[in-house]
Amino acid sequence: MPELPTAPALFPVTVDVVALTVRNDVLNVLLITRLIDPFRGMLALPGGFVLSGEDLATAASRELAEETGVDRVPGHLEQLASYGPKGRDPRGDVLTVAHLLLAPDFPVLSAGSDAEQAAWYPVTQVLDGGLQLAFDHRRILGDALERAKSKLEYSPLGAAFCGEEFTIAQLRAVYEAVWGTRLDPRNFHRKATGTPGFLEDTGRMTAGDAGRPAALFRLVEAARPVAGQPSRAVLNPPLMRPRD
Amino acid sequence: MPELPTAPALFPVTVDVVALTVRNDVLNVLLITRLIDPFRGMLALPGGFVLSGEDLATAASRELAEETGVDRVPGHLEQLASYGPKGRDPRGDVLTVAHLLLAPDFPVLSAGSDAEQAAWYPVTQVLDGGLQLAFDHRRILGDALERAKSKLEYSPLGAAFCGEEFTIAQLRAVYEAVWGTRLDPRNFHRKATGTPGFLEDTGRMTAGDAGRPAALFRLVEAARPVAGQPSRAVLNPPLMRPRD
DNA sequence: TGATTTATTGTCAATCTGACGATAAATACC
């Protein structure tokens, strides 16, 4: 990074949040309906401008709070990627730093008539179906989905979609929803419980549901991801392990 | 992303490039010596301001070209992460979008006396040893190294450090340098050549080196990463595979 | 009281992995 040449170009910077959750065994994304131009009336990712003196993670959680009413980050928030600044906003060059939130299903603010209404939408409806998104948000959602899929492969972040305590079946439903596949319950159980440093039996059980009660697990403390930071691989062996 | 409120804050945006290569079996990073304040005389990552009308990837490759003299991107360039804008530049809030370049060893411009001199430095000297970096570049380098390490685990990007054609031993040297470990040559050979869709035998052999000549391989066309885009996992099986 | 549903434990063959022996094919040394 060299000196200020004459005067460097200045850009408005926004954060956008791709909030994903699993509802009714289907992956959902949180979208708001835009009330003003450009793209008025269209669906968009929640987000907004970074304020001066503010950090990216701060801005992302602030915008999430403003547009959904949550009082604190309800899951795992990490940076996804940055887009722009060229040619993604009709008003001019705007850089956006997209973030990814993996969270249990949480209620969104039922805002008044003049606020931007946030709501959950099935991801497939947006990516395959006819739902249009503002700006380049469709591409961002696509990248977010890719990231989420691969995160499940080699990190314990699947648990971020569950609450504090969860059953193996609930965890499996997350994998099935994100990957869009079915998994063998018996093999999944073996792998999930057999992976060292992943799950911890709470000793408690579910009750009241149909079928045999299930044991409740929680994420091992050390496996819990640090907010905003990349999470260490836990589930998968590398290409090859060191000999020493 | 809502409307322009009153007037959104504007930020200078820079790109920084963490260029990694393997020289003499050791992972090296490209650094420049700063000629002006702040941090004059200190080592820093190559980078600079994003110009108006420019995209991030464009800016990154332009800055790399300006500071090293390469005429085109000499390896795999992808976005790493964004940092700031708060509290990382004494002159004020500056957002930087860090990029990661994985490339074969390439010569850097021997600039005149008034240009910023770029040179390769062993990564361990920076992270463990006494070398200080300007701004938050030490943290960025640390993140880049983490990313590079994990990329090798589940993507074919190790080959990005090699030239067009390479031997299995050269590829293994990459893994050993990035991971800082030793790998069993026989098992590595088996895994590398046995992974479908990874390597392709060119039919040609090395000659002149000590020992038995080695077969030359190249990356399978379909496995070649798209510049700037995340690369599909190739080497490792996922946590669990779809049943259907 | 079954019938049904869901959870959990096993079993077994195929594959993969890690440790390491043996052989192949070049250069290096004398």
Place this chain on the structure above:
DNA sequence: GGTATTTATCGTCAGATTGACAATAAATCA
């Protein structure tokens, strides 16, 4: 030239992992 050395490559074998699927456990449902 002949042998030592170096590096590449192929094989072997036991243990771990995976995928397919049987069997059992423990609840609700009808």
